[in-house]
Amino acid sequence: MLEGRAEGVNVVNLLASQWGETFSNVGDFDGRTTVGAKNFGGDGEFLVRVGTENRMQVLGHISLLGYQGDIIDPLCTGGPEEAAIGDPLETTMAAWAERCRQQGGLVIMPHAPNPQAERAADIVLGLVDAIEAMSFNPRRWQIGAFALADWYRYLNVGYQLPLVAGSDKMDAASLLGGLRTYVHLGAREFTYENWMDAVRGGDTFITVGPLVKMAVEGRRPGDKIQLPPGGGRVTINWQIESVSVPTKRLEVIRNGMVIDEFRYNSLSCEGQTSVQVSESCWVAIRLRGSVAGRDADISAHTSSIFVEIGGKPIFATADAVAILAQIEGSIAYIDTLAPKADETRHARLRATLELAHHRLHHKIHHLGVRHEHTPIHSLHKKREH
Secondary structure (H helix, E strand, C coil): CHHHHHHCCCEEEEEEEEECCEEECHHHCCCCCEECCHHHCCCCCCEEEEEEEEEECCCEEEEEECCCCCCCCCCECCCCCCCCCCCCCCCCHHHHHHHHHHCCCEEEECCCCCCCCCHHHHHHCCCCCEEEEECCCCCCCCCCHHHHHHHHHHHCCCCCCCEEEECCCCCCCCCCCCCEEEECCCCCCCCHHHHHHHHHHCCEEEECCCEEEEEECCECCCCEEEECCCCEEEEEEEEEECCCCCEEEEEEEECCEEEEEEEEEECEEEEEEEEEECCCEEEEEEEECCCCCCCCCEEEEECCEEEEECCECCCCHHHHHHHHHHHHHHHHHHHHCCCCCCHHHHHHHHHHHHHHHHHHHHHHHHCCCCCCCCCCCCCCCCCCC
């Protein structure tokens, strides 16, 4: 709470987890208390909530925020370094995500893009509320290009996930809120529950300093714009304000590519541009500037606004096939390398990933897209492993 106040971070999520035989912050979890909230005796300005980061060495990590009731366990599974030596793979991240949703929580895929084997399946299954970019300390690195590339891939296949930021603070060398999320509440009162709802709504940006306001045809991030067949022109507006990190370059991003850019060297700037849209796409604003003199660093990024033409979804075949391959790799891992508990549980875990594979594969065929991909891993086919 004190550190959050000192850094001006209004929402701090403290995550309990497991490290082999060691458990951290488990005693702080009670599944109900938001420290600092008015209904728990605080002034409601700075809030701390204990959730969990449930983890597996290969399938991935998942942040479960704000859920009510019992702690979602096991906190870690599948062996070291996350779980204990000899622990079998007991569950999937999808099962953790479903429990979090059932208990009223927010599901975040943290520190993109690693480790990420199962995140593809969970996004396809619709179990993820946002993707997180992370920085321990922006003086060392700011918003990672690999994290954004991972997020762009899912946007390019039509999964409109908000972008959020995290500190992944493990020690005093990490800066709480060095990279932070801003969420637009609108007319809603600031409470932890309304904050979660606003994140789900998608009107967010992440930043190491500059504040970003962006709209397409007056619509904010998280929205969708419908244009008639043939498309049309859309106007993109922005306003940037910063106390200490000047904007060196503003980039207009469409489907992961820079379609326009504007050079600045200012703490405050605003502008607009108009672009022709003939195919369904997503649009966002990316800023470059640095807290440490590295002008090419990414300093801020908005979430996306979707623009759909004639009701057609956004769909990039190459990205869809890459996501499909990632799901296939997760299935192969469960079949071959993951420590198994028993065949019944293995079949249940595998079925979750197979469902995600089927949904995306069916979507590709439904859209009539030609594609090639490796066959799904089979337990019955002899292989070197």
